[in-house]
Each structure stands twice: as structure tokens, then as C-alpha cells.
Amino acid sequence: MKIAVIxxxxxxxxxxxxxxxxxxxxxxxxxxxxxxxxSGYASNFSDEAYExxxxxxxNKVTVLQQADILVKVNAPDESEINLLKEGTVLISYxxxxxxxxxxxxLNAKKISAFAMDAIPRISRAQNMDxxxxxxxxxxxxxxxxxxxxxxxxxxxxxxxxxxxxxSRVLIYGAGxxxxxxxxxxxxxxxxxxxxxxxxxxxxxxxxxxxKFIEVKSDEAAKVEGGYAKEVSAAYLEKQKEAVNKSxxxxxxxxxxxxxxxxxxxxxxxxxxxxxxxLGAVIVDMAVExxxxxxxxxxxxxxxxxxxxxxxxxxxAATLPQNASELYAKNIQNLLNHLASKxxxxxxxxxxxxxxxxxxxxxxxxx
Numbered sequence: 001m002k003i004a005v006i007x008x009x010x011x012x013x014x015x016x017x018x019x020x021x022x023x024x025x026x027x028x029x030x031x032x033x034x035x036x037x038x039s040g041y042a043s044n045f046s047d048e049a050y051e052x053x054x055x056x057x058x059n060k061v062t063v064l065q066q067a068d069i070l071v072k073v074n075a076p077d078e079s080e081i082n083l084l085k086e087g088t089v090l091i092s093y094x095x096x097x098x099x100x101x102x103x104x105x106l107n108a109k110k111i112s113a114f115a116m117d118a119i120p121r122i123s124r125a126q127n128m129d130x131x132x133x134x135x136x137x138x139x140x141x142x143x144x145x146x147x148x149x150x151x152x153x154x155x156x157x158x159x160x161x162x163x164x165x166x167s168r169v170l171i172y173g174a175g176x177x178x179x180x181x182x183x184x185x186x187x188x189x190x191x192x193x194x195x196x197x198x199x200x201x202x203x204x205x206x207x208x209x210x211k212f213i214e215v216k217s218d219e220a221a222k223v224e225g226g227y228a229k230e231v232s233a234a235y236l237e238k239q240k241e242a243v244n245k246s247x248x249x250x251x252x253x254x255x256x257x258x259x260x261x262x263x264x265x266x267x268x269x270x271x272x273x274x275x276x277x278l279g280a281v282i283v284d285m286a287v288e289x290x291x292x293x294x295x296x297x298x299x300x301x302x303x304x305x306x307x308x309x310x311x312x313x314x315x316a317a318t319l320p321q322n323a324s325e326l327y328a329k330n331i332q333n334l335l336n337h338l339a340s341k342x343x344x345x346x347x348x349x350x351x352x353x354x355x356x357x358x359x360x361x362x363x364x365x366x
Contacts, residue, residue: 001031001032001068001069001339001341001342001343002031002032002033002034002066002067002068002069003018003026003031003032003033003034003067003068003069003070003071004033004034004035004036004063004064004066004067004069004070004071005017005018005023005033005034005035005036005039005055005063005071005072006035006036006039006060006063006064006070006072006076006080007036007038007039007060008039008042008072008073008074009074009077010073010074010314011313012299012313012314012317013042013073013074013314013317014042014043014317014318014320015042015043015073015316015317015320015323015324015327016039016040016042016043016045016073016320016324016328017071017072017073017092017324017327017328017331018033018035018071018328018331018332019040019043019045019324019325019328020040020045020049020050020052020053020055021053021325021328022325022328022329022331022332023035023050023053023055023328024053024054025332026332026335027053027054027055029341030341030342031341032056033050033053033054033055033056034055034056034058034062034063034066034067035047035050035055035056035057035058035063036057036058036059036060036063037057037058037059040324042320043320043321043323043324044320044321045321045324060080060083061083064080064083064084065083065084065085067084067085067088068088068089069088069089069090069091069335070084070088070089070090070091070092071091071092071331071335072090072091072092072093073092073093073327074092074093075090075092075093075094075095075099075102076090076092078105081105081106081109081111082109084109084111086109086110086111087110087111087112087361088109088111088112089111089112089113089114089344090106090111090112090113090114091113091114091116091331091334091335092113092115092116093115093116093117093130094113094115094116094117094118094358095115095117096115096118096358096366097261098261103358103359103364104364106358106359107359107362107363107364108362110361110362111359112344112357112359112360112361113357113358113359113360114334114338114356114357114358115356115358116130116131116327116330116331116334116356117130117131118355118356118358118366119131119330119334119352119355119356120351120352120355120356122351122352124352125351125352127329127330127333128330128333128334128337128352129330130326130327130330130331131176132176133323133326133327133329133330134316134323134326134327135175135176135177135180135256135316136176136177136180136326137180137315137316137319137322137323137326138177138180138285138315138316139176139177139178139179139180139181139184139254139256139285140180140181140184140319141312141315141316141318141319142177142181142254142256142283142285142312142315143169143181143184143185143188143252143254143283144184145283145310145312145315146169146252146254146281146283146310147188147252149281149301149308149310150167150251150252150279150281151279152164152167152251152279153167153189154166154167154169154185154188154189154190155188155189155190156189166189166190166191167189167190167191167251167252168190168191168192168193168246168249168250168251168252169185169190169191169192169193169250169251169252169253169254170192170193170194170195170243170246170247170250170252170253170254171185171192171193171194171195171210171253171254171255171256172194172195172196172243172253172254172255172256172257172267172268172292173195173196173255173256173257173258174194174196174198174201174204174205174212175196175256175258177256177285178194178196178254178256179204179205179208181254181256182194182205182208182209182210183208185252186208186209186210190251190252191211192208192209192210192211193210193211193212193213193246193250194210194211194212194213195212195213195215195239195242195243195246196212197215197231197235197239197257199214202214213242213243213246214242215235215238215239215242216238216242217235217238231265236265236266236267239267240267240269240272244272244275247268247272247275247276248272248275248276248277249277250276250277250280251277251279251280251281252280252281252282252283253268253276253280253281253282253283254282254283254285255267255268255282255283255284255285255286255291255292255293256285256286256292257286257292258286258289262289263289263290264286264289264290264291264292265292266291266292266293266294267292267293268282268292268293268294268295269294270294270295270304270305273293273294273295273304273305273307273309274305276305276306276307277306277307278306278307279306279307279308280306280307280308281307281308281309281310282296282307282308282309282310283310283312284296284309284310284311284312285312285315287299287311287312287313288313288314291311293309295309296309296311297309297311298311298313299311299312299313334352334356337352338352338353346360
């Protein structure tokens, strides 16, 4: 099949959907790959590298018109959709529940759209799970970003002039991003504490050398699709009380809490920020879904009540080479699962297909 790769146009997006190495592997099994000129430069992949992998370099219009399959990081815009043939297969992030107009546009063109953000969190789909692969990198970068803004070092340091105490890091959420943030902060020498509404994450947190902050409540958070479901206001209040002491002592706070398909829960209010240490830093990784801190601003670093609050946009894209390498492998693994070199299998009752296929042949399925 003819697979198309085009340059991402979203603000602050430096990733590319296929790397030269993965493209070469797909070509070896019989596919033809068209790449828009310049698609990989922001991820450190040159046109020459794609050409050496036997990709065909062309302009965007040619690439899109040739496509049997379009692979992207972010969903295509209207002008890109209009250039596709009817019946083309799209594989990209879609966030269909938030983008009904986009789904309607794709469906009107009879595009078969697979959503990379809807990969079911089951063991046999782990190597396709782009949300996890990208969150892993984002968790690492959040700590580095926070450390760069913090006015002190992470580890205990004994010098002839005196002893410097280690920084205290508080992490909300022990999912993929949170666990990587814990590991990174520990490697840098910080004291790390963690809060999560899922008590079963305690063992993972402690295995990384961090302290788990327990919330005493009869209400246990339920997990759906690998994400914690929304908990009650009463539970959030109990979590706030349990975490406040650690929050007010923390030098760096990283928040990662998301609820699938809904606004991120507010975990840190302005009143709590007022009680934090002067010079503390908050990195709000949930800012793209409304933020876990009441004061966070999208893609801005602000200072409120003596606390720096960072709302980073698209953190994984700030590590574009590694992020693209992992995302391209996720795409390759999903494509290998869904299709042979000649065509798609269209196994509509199969769990991964059922979870990711949003629209097909003029019908919206999810």
C-alpha cells in the first residue's frame, strides 16, 4: 500500500509520524512510502535519510493524493482532508469525543480513521500505545523543566562551606508520566512523595523509592481504559487534606492527573498556592485538558504568590527525536496488526480494531 507522511503543522509540534528507520522496515515488507519534503527536519531526520531508506520525497499535494494510508501525529486539517482520495485510511491522534466536527469531515470523505489516542490498554496492545510512549518522555521532561526553573539543586550536597539539603518533589498521579517523573527525580537526588487516587499504585511508587501519600477514605477510585475515573468532590477534599503538608513543603510539584474524555480535575487551588514555599515550582502536565492547578495558563510560565507555575504545551514534542522514534514504532505495530501488505483486514469485532476505528465507509462508529 502507499503510505503518506506529511509535515505536522500544529503549533509547537516537532514530531514526525514515521522515522527513516521504520519507513525502511515498512518498505521491506512491500509498502511504498511518500514523504513531504522537510517533514522530519524538526525531529533531526533529513530528507536525505528518508531517500536512503527508499522513500519518495515530494510536495504535500502529491503525497496526499497518492495516499492509501495517511499517518500523522495530529489530525489533518480541512485542507489536508480535501486532498485525500475517498476511502483513504487515516492513522493519527483524533480525540474524537472532543472533535465531532473533524469526525464529520472525515466521514463525509469516507475516510476510515483510526485514533492513536484510543488504543485499548491491554497487554497485547502495549507496543501500539502511543499515549503511554509519549507520556513516558513527557514525565521525564517535566522534571528537567522544573529543575531548570528551580532556584536550588536536587541532591544533598556536603561542601566545605556547608551542607545543602535535598529538594522535595511532590508528584500528583502515578500513571506512566508520573512513574517516569518519580524515577527521574530520584535519579537526580530529590526526596519524592506521590499522591494518586488509585491505592493499587502504592507498590509501584514505593518500588521506585518514593513515599506514597495515602488518602483515608471508603471510596476507591475506579479505573477505566487505564485512567482513573472521576472521583467525588468529597474524595478530592480528603486528598487535599492528606497532601497539604507535603505540598506546602515541596520545592517542585508535578501534576499529571487526567480523566479520559473530561476536563482534568483541579488538585491545587489558588488558596493552596498561597501557602506554598516562596520560590517553589509547579509543572502542570494536564494544562492541555484544563489543568490540575487553578492558576495554570496554557503554554506559559507565570509567577503567582511567589510560586512559578509552568503550563507546558505538548511536552513530548520538546523531545522530538525520541518521541518520533517511539511514535513511529507504535504506528508500525498497529499497522502490522490491522493489515497485511496488500490490504486491511477489517476485523470489526476484534478488540483493538473496535477500540480505535472511529469512522468507516461513511459511518461513524464511535
